[in-house]
Amino acid sequence: MKKNLKVLVLGGTGLVGNELINLMLKDETISSITSLVRSPKGINHPKLNEEIIDFEEFENIAHYFEKKDIVFCCLGTTIKKVKGDKMLFRKVDLEYPVKACKTALEKKVKHFIMISSLGADSNSPFFYNQVKGECENRVKAIGGGKGFNS
Numbered sequence: 001m002k003k004n005l006k007v008l009v010l011g012g013t014g015l016v017g018n019e020l021i022n023l024m025l026k027d028e029t030i031s032s033i034t035s036l037v038r039s040p041k042g043i044n045h046p047k048l049n050e051e052i053i054d055f056e057e058f059e060n061i062a063h064y065f066e067k068k069d070i071v072f073c074c075l076g077t078t079i080k081k082v083k084g085d086k087m088l089f090r091k092v093d094l095e096y097p098v099k100a101c102k103t104a105l106e107k108k109v110k111h112f113i114m115i116s117s118l119g120a121d122s123n124s125p126f127f128y129n130q131v132k133g134e135c136e137n138r139v140k141a142i143g144g145g146k147g148f149n150s
Contacts, residue, residue, distance in 0.1 A: 004031040008068045008109075010075050010100055012050070013041045016115050017074035021048065034064055055092075058099045065107035073100045073114040079128070086127065094135045101139045114139055 007024060011017040012035035024030045025045050033048045035041070040050045053061050055075075065071060075096050082088040097114055104112040120132035 002069070003029050005029050005069045006031060006067060007033045008064055008071045009033060009035045010071070010073045010096070011115075012074065013037050013039065014074055014076060016076075017072070020072060020074060034068070036061060036064060055096050058096070058103070062103050062107065065103050065109055068104075068107070068109050070111045070113065071100065071104045071109050073097045073112065075100070076115065076117075089127075090131055093131050094138070097135050098138045098142070101142050105142055112139075 007030055009017055009021060009024075012021050017035070018041065021033060021035060021041075021043070024033055025043075025047055030047065035048065035050045036053045036055075037050055038052065038055070040052060043050070051064065053064075055061075075092060077089060077092045079086075079089055082092070101112050101114065114135075116136050117129065117132040119126075119129045120136050121129050122133035122137055124130045124133060
């Protein structure tokens with residue numbers, strides 16, 4: 001495996017993203033991790049750079065995708081956290097990951113890895129699974145569904 005991988009993480013303060021960062025900090029093939037966050041986790045490590053950003057201004061964060069080997073998109077919320085606001089839920093769990101995928105492709109990132117959900121299905125009778133399934137479908141369609149592998 002290639003050494004000196006440069007990684008970008010979106011959603012690094014959540015359950016999955018936090019665990020992912022902890023694992024990558026121990027991985028000798030990864031030289032740097034940039035984590036885009038709304039509020040800092042406060043981890044002090046020479047490989048980790050936390051950048052406080054506003055996901056509402058996505059066009060202003062595109063430069064963080066430059067010269068990255070891998071982008072991990074761990075963005076997600078719950079209906080409870082957004083106080084039942086389905087539009088806000090869709091923004092976090094659908095719009096932001098799709099924008100991240102498009103940006104990764106534009107910036108020639110080699111690999112885009114998105115955390116989704118078991119049961120994701122755009123035809124599901126459950127809102128959460130519908131949104132996750134729609135997101136998966138839209139991400140797969142970006143770049144003709146060919147992925148990012150060089």
